[in-house]
Amino acid sequence: MSRLLSFAGMTRPVAYAMLAPVLLLVQHATVFLLLATKGNSLLPDAGFWLLPLRRLATSPDLPAGHAALAFAVSLTSAGALALLSFRRANWSGAGYAMAAATVIPAVQMLAVAVLTLLPRFARRTQAGPELAPGADVAHVIQGLLAGVALIVAAVLVSALTLGSYGWSLFVFTPFLVGVTTGYLVNRRLLLSWGSTARLVLAAAALGTVALLAFALEGLICILLAAPLGAVAAVVGGAAGRAVARAAHGGGRPLASLALLPALFALEAAVPPVLPIASRASVDVAASNAAVWAALTDGGAITGGPGLVGAAGLAYPVRGRLLGEGVGAVRLGEFSTGIARERVTEWVPGRRLAFAVLTQPPAMEETSPYRRVHSPHVQGYFDTGTTRFTLTPLPRGGTRLDIEARHVMRIEPVLYWEPLARLAIRINLSRVLDDLKQKAEQLNAAGSDPEIYKQPSEPV
Template sequence: MRLPAFAGVTRPRRYALLAPVLLLVPHAAVALLLRARGTPLIADAGFWLLPLRRLAMSPDLPPEDAGIAFAVALMAAGALALLSFRRANWSGAGYALAAVMVVPAAQIAAVAMLALLPRFEQRDGPGSALAPGSDTAHVVQGVLAGVAIIVAAVLISALTFGSYGWSLFVATPFLVGVTTGYLANRRLLLSARVTARLVLIAAALGTAALVALALEGFVCILLAAPLGAVAALIGGAAGRAVAKVGHGGGKPLASVALLPALFALEAATPPDLPIDERASIEVTASPGAVWSALIGDQPIESGPGLLGAAGLAYPLRGRLLGQGVGAVRLGEFSTGVARERVTEWAPGHRLTFQVLTQPPAMEEMSPYRRVHAPHVQGYFETGRTSFTLVPLSGGRTRLDVEAQSVLRVEPVLYWEPLARLAIRVNLSRVLDDLKGKVEAGGRAAHLQSSRES
């Protein structure tokens, strides 16, 4: 069976029937996942506008649920974009509206407007005489335009609005693909494979320009690359199809003008996703011995691992200035010092501290000493960390730790599993280090006692 192509057409009645169904696919996926977990669904305005965010807000969200919901939503957005470009082909206009279909919340208004769009008179455009081949000037224009969109988007979204969301990570690469695909094919039609290659070249050069201009580092680009590459390739197919139809008249390029409005919209409604992560370890020592190591100031001896080597912040040591509730704790991290206040102090039982100020969440890998990337500060924050000591039989102790953090980057279901992984690795590193220190101290004390006796 041959799949629908961006170059085809969809009539208004068919679009009016299918587009709402695709709009509701993410909602249905979220509702089914919540029901399977026994979590009640609150179908308020927030759910209808941003269903994925509602799922992400549910406590203890399994990574597999996050992956399923995000993949379903991304496929639905791609199908909706395809359907909308075909609808725009029928009208000869509305390509900017079709490009918005990859951004949640904005989809609803765009579908409504596109469904009501009348048919405009078609005129032969530059694509009416397309033939296989290549036009070097237009290919270069397409690639350079894609590079310019990426740099401009980061300057406007991240540095001006402080927004990291769907518009930057999905809509921008999608429009890079649309623009590059359209410009490269608007005179002579290239193959789909060549167009895809040009789109990826434009995206790669654009991200290289971000590094060269000290706007981003290698790690952030690497983490966002899979999502951006998929969106760019879909956009490239759409841009090539509009050029093939031949009556776009440059209208797909007007889609880029919508990006600042989308950035502003997302900046006005940023995510504030709480993340609770827990870990436990059993230590062959008494709660008192574990408590002494917990409030000690010895550095963590084990290496940071792959995540730390990639630049993500990892703990080095903690130092208490005083004791009891209200005491200040200085948490030394690879990126700086966090200032914390003790809120619970029960020797041998429980220690809790609240983070007052914290260093950057990561240090970008870059040839420059300083990178102008706002996301390293304030977009992922740790709020409260608690250690609980539970006595076990045989003089052993279970040490539980719970860390509460906040993530402020969309798409939350894409970034949340990565954030949870980083938290989990850091917690395990701290617990393993404490266990090693306490048990090594116990063995040393036992050996010394045996010698003395």
Template sequence: MNYLRTELPAALLYALGAAALILSQHAMVFLAFHALGMPLALDDAFWLFPIRQLAMLPDMSPFVAIGAFAFCLGISGALALLSLRRAERLGRGGGLALGAMIPTLQIFAVLLLALLWPRREATETRRADDPAPPYRLAMGIFAGTTLIVVAVAVSAVTTGAYGWGLFVATPFLVGLITGFLVNRGRVRSVNETAGAVAAAGVLGTFALLMLALEGLMCIVLIVPLAGGLAMIGGVIGRAAAKRLIDPRQPFYSVVLLPVIFLLDAAMPPELPIATRAAITIDAPPEAVWASLTADRPVRDKPGLVGLAGLAYPVAAHIAGEGVGAHRHGKFSTGTADERVTVWQPGRALAFRVVRQPPAMEEMSPYRKLQTPHLVGYFDTGETRFDLQPLPGGRTRLSVRAGHVLRIDPALYWGPIARWAIGKNVGRVLRDIRHDAEGRQRAGLAAHSRHGKSYAQLAD
């Protein structure tokens, strides 16, 4: 009975404190809508996912977004710390405590932690035999998760820097910090350390998605590089935990991150990508030109490029003729505004992109993401098509396209960009070939029918 009297107040205090923290997010969204003079629907989505209501606003100021994300991150940190204390008292529930970091999931994690009962025997055994209780493992994962969210918010949203700091230094430091903390007090195995680093990465990914700081496809694209660097950092952090006495030393390196972010923003990369491709078409230049300038959709499927969420051409429309004519290139992510720079019917067509749509379409529950990399970090310059007549009424259609990539490390992102460009260019060439050859066959069939009609009249 005495045990019951001490546990019920502790569970009640935790539930009330956690509920107050969770509801503070609803209050923040309500006040933000009131300040912006916008109507707020107090529906189920609001109570389960309040920050989503704010992120769904079409013209939300980036300062409002950053402030809201910072507030939610602070609340998530406070909830995680409160839940970790609860988990320590219970002798279990470390995973639920980490779940308290993630919007929406935190509601259910807190509810379960409040209802769980302490395992007295397990707690006593742990305190007697394990100098590094399970909550320390959770603390290491929590630190890695927080570093991911803070780094993306500072580098991408605040400085607009997508480079070495975000894609190389950050995942390495996430692994280093997580690996160091989970091995303090008791050195764990390499597999346990790798599992903790992976857990930090997964929770960080969920947090980025829920806070509208990133979309799923961008995260998927960076996983091979970031995952490998994080695991290397985790191994080094584990080794450091066995040798270092001062627990603050690994954290000194985190101070370098803002400096690297500023350097990335001050000296953005510019990797020019020149693409050349050609295809032989069983149709004369006139038919190929008609297909090249026709107002029609691209019928070939986008393949892996579309599956990855990268932009791919959907259709094209040319308003007018000659140099200076407007060409509207419709992509999966929007419409590109283009100007014709070369117009030589049956011989050459070139156009320059004046305004282009986002480079990719993110998978996210939000209408608008705070992801600057979607616009301005991958630009298309001039694209030129040349038509060369070949014997037998055929045509060689060649294309030259210029692009600029402004994301580091170029050694990683460059091949991905070249692959996507090559797939898109090849798809367009194949579509022109199919259309031009179809036009040629239709023309020959019509000519054959007319020839038969004339022959019958002559008879």
């Protein structure tokens, strides 16, 4: 069993042609079954076959458990496919770049097709000499520096130049850091798997320190991406070590680096546009008039921002109306700046809705520098519309509902979406709790504002 799970083994073309399509279709089958459990139909178009996780992510009211399950299955199948593909490349003596590319959903099918047809370029009549155990200090330093350089270069090209945040940056890049570092540190003397993994993680850690030092990223974003990157890097390290151990490996695994710019450009050309709809409600022991007064008052939101504030994410501070009625301007003050909004619905005592025209950054990076060159803080997570609905309850009081729509443009969507939904839910709950407190205080004080300047619509 251990030999079957080793990157150092070989897989023949027939076995690869039978097993690789199964691993490819696992994520498609998972998405199909999860959508079926919710009664949602599936359109098996090109988008579904190329990027099945995006199709699942656009499903309305996607449970967090479904998102986690689908992403875990996708990562597992990608890791197994990479293992099988590297073994296939070992048999051919070439194709390592294609083997590495099998971890990227958008190009998996093409990579598998190329590997399936790949002939045998290097036929060995006998096994090469086994590498002696030990550590070559010069190669260890070379491997660490190569991993650091790769991380910095990837962020410069993908994020700062092309504005792309996707699988290639968060999964393929750390996987290649593992392959590169794992190969270089083992190409003369063979380290243990554990020592290789530690060096790969050290290279990744030093790379993130370099991102902080050059003000290319902030600490919070690095910490959020770290679990995903660490898993990909360790798997890549195992692949790099196995190829270094094979006598015919040469420098072919490093050819995978040439794919990075093309994959960054591909993802920049077809970015994700994931709509996220959120809703929350609270029952308020106050009249519609008191709730409406609290909603349009413009006072500061009390209570701490909680986890959202600790992570540096934007949270609402207050909302001030400049005028009344549809078309009025609303200024939404956030911890990161001011959003300019336009009122789209105005039914006193019943509904208030507004669309965001301009908005502040989605977060404030934690960094020793005042300014961090991180494009993702602006334009990659946007708020579209927000609507408040007030409904009188049969036994008195008011139910206050809030609906918000956001758009996220970062992959892998099923990794980042649950984190985005958590932040949205915390912010919405904080706003509702604040309005509930203010409305109930107005009600207790006997205040009944005259809000009905026009006949309200029936509930």
